[in-house]
Amino acid sequence: MKLPSSTATNLNKSGLRHFLKTQDFTRAELTEILDLMKMLKDARRVNAVPPLFAGKTVGMIFEQPSTRTRVSFEAAATILGGHAQFLSPNDIHLGSKESLEDTGRVLSRMVDVIMARVDVHETVAGLAKEASVPVINGLCDWLHPTQMMADIFTMQEHLPEGKQLDDLKVAFIGDATNVSNELAMICTKFGMEYAHVGPKKYHMTEEIVGMVEDNCKEYGGSFVMTDDINAVKGFDILVADSFYWFGQEDEKEERLATFMPEYIVDQRLMDIAGPQAMFMHCLPANDKRETTREVMDGDSSLIFDEAENRLTAQMALLVYFTHQHTKPASEDVAASHKAKIDDFLNAL
Known part of the structure; x- marks a missing residue:
């Protein structure tokens, strides 16, 4: 026997959705x-x-x-x-x-x-x-995913003259982090050209690549994975993230030796991209590892707008x-409950 719920909340709301990715x-x-x-x-x-x-x-x-x-x-x-x-x-x-x-x-x-x-x-x-x-x-x-909504909105706020979101070229530099995975999916969903640039050992998994490829077919975007930093030439936005994260501390030295100095987003790499290139980072940033303070504080940096x-x-x-789950009570219902509670409290 399943007993009826006594909850005062509206459970099992119609149209309930979650924001997982x-x-x-x-x-x-x-x-x-x-x-x-x-x-x-x-x-x-x-x-x-x-x-x-x-x-x-x-x-x-x-x-x-x-x-x-x-x-x-x-x-x-x-x-x-x-x-x-x-x-x-x-x-x-x-x-x-x-x-x-x-x-x-x-x-x-x-x-x-x-x-x-x-x-x-x-x-x-x-x-x-x-x-x-x-x-x-x-x-x-x-x-x-919450970071990606901030990132895409920031890109939209700083669109190069004459471009729309689907005209952008976005390159992520470094490891296939949670930021990189989500960025690859949302950029290709908006029809952008996306590049993941980093050592082959740290490229995106087949599962993520499959989602990205599906997006490209449906929305007209494109993507490439490469270890060649020169692939960022002509790109509008370069994105960096930490080379190691929680749970990867035992890999720290190996990771830093693999990524540094070639994949640091410094002024050298920004110059390869070109004078139009902007820089993004979800923060916190290790400004002597995956990027430099010069780039973070430069005129092309969007990191604090992004934050x-x-x-x-x-x-x-x-x-x-x-x-859609907000269903305020009518004035009559609200007044009725208020009167009932007021009468009770006044009688105490």
Whole structure:
């Protein structure tokens, strides 16, 4: 016998979707999110952001630390009139005393969105499988979709004269990181020319390549993987990321010896790309490893606009994935409940 639920929340919402990877969305849907980002950023410029997340809470699970992810989600929820809860491994029993599945079910009864920045993709995917509220992938070992919305929006803000998104040539320099994987997918989905430039040992996996090839067929983009740094000639944007990350500390010396100095995005590499080239990096950056302070602080650097647009992206994602689930009570229903509660409290 299955007992009826006593929850006051609207579980199993119609049209429920999660944001685990950009590949799950069409180009038209991703464009909708970009359009919403622009409207919210324009509103923020004049302190006119409407309270579209009022009364709502995003529960933020962090297995890995982050400056931009935490601050941007907390600020986004506040600006939109809502609330964010920080949940570290010391705060919850995720996967230890409580199963992943039960964590997803419990949080769904208490918050309106779950954001998870996790060690492995299976964790955020497992949360999404059981959750009855939207789950947003704040980063995993495989992908980084919230970063990509900020990156594509930043590219759109700084389009070279006469070009559209599908005219751009974007090159990622270095390891096939979660940023590289997601960037390859979203750039080709928007019809761009994409290059992954780095040692062959650290190229994208066949699984990612398959998704990228599918995008090229459907949307007209193109991509190449090469170890030749001269392949960046004529490219509009060069993107860098760390040569090693959490869990790869034991590979640090081998990785640095393989990538440095050839694949450092320094002024030499920017000059190969050409005078039109712009630089992006998700941050934090090791300015004497994958890039240089000269490039980071140069006139062609977009990294701090890119960082600010993490906030722009998080505002849009919180609104985009919850707006259709907002069903405010009618004035009569609200007045009835208020009167009933007021009468009770006055009688105490």
